Amino acid sequence: MGLVERDKVRELMGEVMKAQGRTLPSDDAADLREIGFRSLDFSELALRVEDELGDELNFDAPGLRRITTVGDVLDFIEQLQTA
Amino acid sequence: MTTKRRTTALIGDDNTVVVAGKRLTWRTLHKLPQLPSPAAVLVDNGADALAAVRHHAVHGTELLVATASRVDDRLREELGESGFAIVLPDGEVTPAKLKRVEESGRAWLLTSGSTGRPKRIGHTLESLTTVTGDQPARTWLLPYSPGTYAWWQIVTLSLTQADQGVVVIEPHELETWPAIAAEHGVTAASGTPTFWRQAIYRDSDALAAVPLEQITLGGEPVDQAILDQLREVFPKARISWIYASSEVGASIVVHDGKAGFPKAWLDREPQPDRPALSVDGDELVIRSPHHGAGLVGAVHTGDRVEFDGDRVLITGRLDTDEINVGGSKVSAGVVRNVLMGHPGVAWARVFARKAPLVGRMVAAEVVPNPALGPITDADLVQWCSSRLPDYGVPRRIRFLDEIPQKETLKSDV
Numbered sequence: 001m002g003l004v005e006r007d008k009v010r011e012l013m014g015e016v017m018k019a020q021g022r023t024l025p026s027d028d029a030a031d032l033r034e035i036g037f038r039s040l041d042f043s044e045l046a047l048r049v050e051d052e053l054g055d056e057l058n059f060d061a062p063g064l065r066r067i068t069t070v071g072d073v074l075d076f077i078e079q080l081q082t083a
Numbered sequence: 084m085t086t087k088r089r090t091t092a093l094i095g096d097d098n099t100v101v102v103a104g105k106r107l108t109w110r111t112l113h114k115l116p117q118l119p120s121p122a123a124v125l126v127d128n129g130a131d132a133l134a135a136v137r138h139h140a141v142h143g144t145e146l147l148v149a150t151a152s153r154v155d156d157r158l159r160e161e162l163g164e165s166g167f168a169i170v171l172p173d174g175e176v177t178p179a180k181l182k183r184v185e186e187s188g189r190a191w192l193l194t195s196g197s198t199g200r201p202k203r204i205g206h207t208l209e210s211l212t213t214v215t216g217d218q219p220a221r222t223w224l225l226p227y228s229p230g231t232y233a234w235w236q237i238v239t240l241s242l243t244q245a246d247q248g249v250v251v252i253e254p255h256e257l258e259t260w261p262a263i264a265a266e267h268g269v270t271a272a273s274g275t276p277t278f279w280r281q282a283i284y285r286d287s288d289a290l291a292a293v294p295l296e297q298i299t300l301g302g303e304p305v306d307q308a309i310l311d312q313l314r315e316v317f318p319k320a321r322i323s324w325i326y327a328s329s330e331v332g333a334s335i336v337v338h339d340g341k342a343g344f345p346k347a348w349l350d351r352e353p354q355p356d357r358p359a360l361s362v363d364g365d366e367l368v369i370r371s372p373h374h375g376a377g378l379v380g381a382v383h384t385g386d387r388v389e390f391d392g393d394r395v396l397i398t399g400r401l402d403t404d405e406i407n408v409g410g411s412k413v414s415a416g417v418v419r420n421v422l423m424g425h426p427g428v429a430w431a432r433v434f435a436r437k438a439p440l441v442g443r444m445v446a447a448e449v450v451p452n453p454a455l456g457p458i459t460d461a462d463l464v465q466w467c468s469s470r471l472p473d474y475g476v477p478r479r480i481r482f483l484d485e486i487p488q489k490e491t492l493k494s495d496v
Contacts, residue, residue: 019464039409043438044478047446051479057439 004052009077012048013070016041028071035070042073049077057081088143088187095241099222099248101267102130109137109242119168119176120144120185123159125151127172129251132229136238139190140208147191147203149230154193158201165203192232192329192375204329205376212239213333213373220246221297224264224272226257232329233302237273257488261289271297273325276309277430281486283312284429284452291316301325304399304416307342308423314340326397331382332373334358342420343394362388366401389414406434409441413475418445421470422477427451427458430486436479447477450486 004012014024022036032038050056057080067076096110115134118124124135124146132148139146147162151172154162159169159177166183170176190208193201213236223241227234241247250267252260261282264272272295274282279300282290298313298320305324313322324342326335335358337344350361358371359381367384374382387401398404398416406413415433422431429452436446451458460480467476 019461020468021465039440040444040473040478043440043444046439047436047444047479056437 002053003081004049004077006074006078008052009045009049009074010070012052013037013045013073016045016048024070028069028074030070032068032070032073037070037073042067045073045077046080049081053081092243093137093140094243094245095247098241098246100133100241101248101250102133103128103251103253104263106267109133112137114138116174118142118144118146118170119178121146121167121179121183121189122170123147123149123154123162123167123191124170125149125154125159125172126229127151129225129229129253131172132234133238133249133251136190136242140242143187145185145187145189145191147193147230149193150228153201153228153230189376190235192235193230194329202329204378206235206329208239208243210332210373210375211235212243213327214240214244218244218247219296221271222248222250222267222269224252224260224269224274225249226252226260226272226274226278228254232327232332233273233275236327236333258285261286261293264293265289268294270294271299273299273301275302276300276305277303277486277488279309279313280430281488283316284450284486287316295320298322299325301327304397304419305342306420306423308420310340310342328384330375330378331358331369331371331384332375334369334371334373335360341394343391343396346390346393346395349395362395365389367397387414387416389417403434406443406445408443408445408474411472411474413445413472415445418447418467418471418475418477421467422447422449422463424470425458425463425466427455427462430483432487433477438478441474444479445475445477446479446481448481448483450483 017024025035046057067073093109097108100107100109100112112134115138118138126132126148135146135148147167163169163177163180166179166181168176168179188207190206190211192204192206194204223237225237237249241249250264250269252263256263295317298317301324310322321338322340323336323338325333327333335344348360353359356372358369361368363383365387367386367388368381369384370381385401387398387404389396389398398414404415406415419431419433422428428449430450432448434446435443438444463480464476
């Protein structure tokens with residue numbers, strides 16, 4: 001399975017935000033609640049990554065953990081792809 | 084034991100029948116070689132299907148007619164074991180495996196089989212003829228696939244009523260039907276919403292050239308947008324939508340140009356000729372005088388309804404219509420109606436897609452209307468966001484170049 005690079009995931013995350021009429025800040029430490037990135041947005045991002053990969057992400061493997069910042073989301077997606 | 088065969092008065096025998104560009108009548112239509120009975124006649128064209136029906140009406144035989152492509156080997160086997168001789172498009176006959184007495188005058192339909200295997204529903208020409216009484220003289224388009232309930236509706240109308248011609252559209256003519264219809268003076272046409280949308284989308288000028296006085300929609304949920312678009316192309320035509328199925332027959336007919344039917348039609352005083360409509364939970368329940376054999380009583384239709392002011396909207400199948408997004412339920416049909424209401428959308432399909440966190444998300448496939456400039460997924464998301472709860476907004480939208488169509492003329496929605 002190929003890998004969607006972190007920068008690409010960030011770009012996809014920006015697209016999710018843009019479709020909701022918002023913009024993704026460049027700071028990885030930005031708080032998800034403050035920027036309005038909700039679980040539906042996260043799910044959508046996962047689908048966009050899956051479409052890019054042409055494969056399903058395996059969410060069972062790593063176990064969900066606390067995701068509060070933009071950086072956490074990027075880390076988590078990265079982790080999912082290598083799981 | 085001898086069975087008296089039941090035949091039907093062919094009042095429409097001299098009605099015009101146009102097949103492959105040739106103007107014939109039911110009477111002058113080619114004859115099939117003597118058909119066995121019971122027979123499952125599998126056809127690859129509309130003309131043979133009509134010939135089989137006339138044979139059935141004249142001789143009172145037991146008949147199932149369907150396109151060969153709808154009846155796979157397993158189903159052919161099952162039909163043989165149920166006493167049907169199988170007649171193939173080239174005329175080859177496989178005798179029935181089970182010998183039994185025919186049910187005189189019985190016409191069998193296969194349900195669409197969009198979920199699971201096709202089911203056989205028993206009718207007669209009488210139970211299939213739901214339009215009776217004095218009808219204005221009309222020439223009907225017949226675009227449906229032979230053997231479906233919608234096809235039988237037009238066929239029985241033409242065969243049993245005066246001055247009701249038909250113009251058969253074969254599958255390869257579906258893209259250019261408006262030209263054929265205009266040439267043969269078609270004044271009435273019945274089709275699925277997908278069928279109409281494609282016609283408008285392909286060439287609305289060609290469509291407008293057909294002298295339509297009666298437009299009928301059925302077979303799929305009918306949204307307001309398609310009714311409005313047709314009204315624009317045909318300001319003077321009567322536009323009707325019909326809820327009909329092999330099981331309950333034509334049970335709801337609406338002529339006021341609006342989607343859904345009046346709430347006042349629910350739970351009315353029973354009358355022998357009028358189907359009784361009710362809602363159980365959010366499922367449409369019908370007790371119909373036009374039902375198939377053995378389906379007496381209330382039939383749970385499996386179709387989901389939703390109330391909108393004083394109207395009852397039929398939004399889609401219960402088993403596929405409801406999308407559960409993290410515990411919040413949304414109707415795919417409702418989302419679809421919102422998408423179809425966008426001026427830049429010619430067609431849309433809405434479905435559930437497996438997603439992390441929320442289990443399922445709403446996704447869509449959309450065919451844009453090229454006449455109205457490009458649209459982006461962000462445009463559609465914004466359009467939907469102001470009209471739907473956030474969990475109902477389609478998150479993944481894929482753009483298609485053309486409207487997919489199945490043989491039943493229904494899109495896969």
